[in-house]
Amino acid sequence: MYDLLLRSCRIYPETTLVDIGIKAGKIAAIQPLITDPAARAIDCGGQLVTPPFVESHIHLDSVLAAGQPRFNASGTLFEGIQIWGERKQSLTHEDVQKRALEALKLMAANGVLYVRTHVDVTEPKLIALDALLELREQVKDWMTVQVVAFPQDGIYSRPENEALLEEALKRGADAVGGIPHYELTREDGVRSIQRIFDLAEQYDRLIDVHCDEVDDDQSRFVEVIVAEAIKRGGGERVSASHTTAFGSYNDAYAYKLLGFIQRTNINFIPNPLINITLQGRMDTYPKRRGLTRIKELWQNGVNVSLGQDCIYDPWYILGTGSMIGVAHMAVHVAQMTGLQEIDACFDMVTHNGARSLHISDYGIKVGNPANVAVLGVTDPFNAIRYQVTPRYVISQGKVIAETQPTQTSVTV
Numbered sequence: 001m002y003d004l005l006l007r008s009c010r011i012y013p014e015t016t017l018v019d020i021g022i023k024a025g026k027i028a029a030i031q032p033l034i035t036d037p038a039a040r041a042i043d044c045g046g047q048l049v050t051p052p053f054v055e056s057h058i059h060l061d062s063v064l065a066a067g068q069p070r071f072n073a074s075g076t077l078f079e080g081i082q083i084w085g086e087r088k089q090s091l092t093h094e095d096v097q098k099r100a101l102e103a104l105k106l107m108a109a110n111g112v113l114y115v116r117t118h119v120d121v122t123e124p125k126l127i128a129l130d131a132l133l134e135l136r137e138q139v140k141d142w143m144t145v146q147v148v149a150f151p152q153d154g155i156y157s158r159p160e161n162e163a164l165l166e167e168a169l170k171r172g173a174d175a176v177g178g179i180p181h182y183e184l185t186r187e188d189g190v191r192s193i194q195r196i197f198d199l200a201e202q203y204d205r206l207i208d209v210h211c212d213e214v215d216d217d218q219s220r221f222v223e224v225i226v227a228e229a230i231k232r233g234g235g236e237r238v239s240a241s242h243t244t245a246f247g248s249y250n251d252a253y254a255y256k257l258l259g260f261i262q263r264t265n266i267n268f269i270p271n272p273l274i275n276i277t278l279q280g281r282m283d284t285y286p287k288r289r290g291l292t293r294i295k296e297l298w299q300n301g302v303n304v305s306l307g308q309d310c311i312y313d314p315w316y317i318l319g320t321g322s323m324i325g326v327a328h329m330a331v332h333v334a335q336m337t338g339l340q341e342i343d344a345c346f347d348m349v350t351h352n353g354a355r356s357l358h359i360s361d362y363g364i365k366v367g368n369p370a371n372v373a374v375l376g377v378t379d380p381f382n383a384i385r386y387q388v389t390p391r392y393v394i395s396q397g398k399v400i401a402e403t404q405p406t407q408t409s410v411t412v
């Protein structure tokens with residue numbers, strides 16, 4: 001007797017349809033026809049059943065706070081940081097949890113069941129950190145949340161920030177973050193990366209650094225992260241987020257760097273929705289795309305996963321919680337319109353994300369947690385083409401979201 005049975009599932013790229021039997025929150029059987037009874041059965045009608053989407057990079061402390069105290073008029077990263085600097089003075093535990101929970105539900109409805117959030121730990125009381133660490137536990141039956149301690153204003157820009165970052169790790173943050181391009185000097189930026197690696201070793205945590213999120217073609221902190229990963233090893237535990245300057249580097253330098261990157265296993269996490277709007281703001285024309293070299297990283301075997309970064313916050317006023325929407329933007333901005341390339345963009349919001357986040361029991365396999373999304377299309381290409389919302393989202397064996405397909409009649 002299964003708790004839940006999914007019938008006629010298409011697990012891409014396999015073409016044979018299978019049934020998936022779910023028991024006690026785990027995938028118990030995958031075979032062409034399951035005849036045992038189940039408490040509930042869903043006919044998937046030969047449609048795509050995918051492992052859940054992975055949100056590799058978001059800021060849950062600032063979600064749904066756009067316009068507070070004012071909207072970002074210039075649209076730049078730095079005005080966003082300024083507005084957030086004001087808004088975070090009035091943060092409360094409840095305020096952060098309420099907005100973050102609402103965003104997690106939006107994401108769950110879109111089939112996202114793994115989320116890595118950065119949280120600003122330059123606020124002296126660490127209110128947002130405590131709120132998100134508590135929320136991580138409260139939602140763990142239906143959503144896996146990883147918290148990155150993120151020193152938004154820099155580790156060395158104020159004397160207390162370094163200790164706050166370490167305190168965040170002591171309180172239970174899953175990963176160490178940083179923002180070397182926003183440190184006061186290049187030397188501080190280099191020093192900050194070395195400190196991040198030291199802390200990660202000391203507290204046995206992952207690393208995810210906001211790195212070179214500027215248009216400055218001289219912003220060269222990816223190379224510092226790569227160098228640390230080469231010297232210390234363990235690159236698969238390290239992620240470089242945004243890395244938009246990589247799109248502005250001269251080709252000779254970029255290709256030299258790509259060779260160094262291949263000596264590590266570090267992950268890249270671009271955020272195409274926001275960076276296509278944030279970057280290039282100081283350019284006239286031609287205006288740069290402000291995106292890292294997604295296609296070249298992918299072509300050279302580097303793990304690339306994608307993030308939304310923001311949902312309706314001081315940096316980005318749009319956002320729906322859909323990782324398919326993010327993949328759709330990546331297809332356009334990275335010019336990945338070949339069929340294989342579109343499939344690769346789907347991987348960037350599923351399997352590659354699981355790799356960046358170090359999730360060991362991800363995927364539709366017997367014994368893994370029963371986490372899947374049932375999409376109303378037959379393959380990843382059409383999921384992105386139509387930007388579908390999942391019909392069913394199943395987390396740890398329970399249906400946690402259902403969306404009825406929209407019906408349109410054309411009368412001509």
Ligand code: FE2
Pocket residue numbers: 057058059118210241309
């Ligand atoms: Fe970010």
